[in-house]
Amino acid sequence: MLITIDETLAKQVCDELHIDQTDEELATVTALLNGSQAIIDDSVELAIYPDIVDTPLYVRAIITLGQAMYYDRNLVTGQPKAVILMVDHLNAICLAKGAG
Template sequence: MAIITPQELQDELNIDDDENELKTLTSLISGATAMIKASIQMKITDDDILAVDADLYNRLIKTLATSMYYDRELSKGYSIGVRIMLTNLRSEIVGGK
């Protein structure tokens, strides 16, 4: 399984098919993956995470990118759902070693 594409996120969010929106979603997905990897606090690749739990990683990317789509500053921080998923994913990766 691969990381969610901007088109898949666009479809899930029911956003109009627009080149500028796809660029925004591409940037948000990139930012979300960087934030997730930094939160795991280890040098890790997307492929490493996908090998552990691709479904959870993609759901976390979708949820975080969606939060940033509607609130670029994440003014209220990570949502509870993002924190739960991040904790679970970190536990699977760090605990599995």
């Protein structure tokens, strides 16, 4: 089941980043989380192991990329190394589970 990017998750991210939870900021964070989910989904072998979306690491990868995009909308320096590591780990899980 894909996670739902909603106000609750946006508020969690705002809390983590110590951002005021105004309507504008919540809308921005929600949009960035939706974009980061699309990127993570395209980066992970969901077809091999779709249940990966239920893991905490999947959600953390979305949040971490969304946080990076909050401060650097164009990702001028690329994806954070932590996101790359998480995607690699998620793909390893997908491949291991898919092979079983």
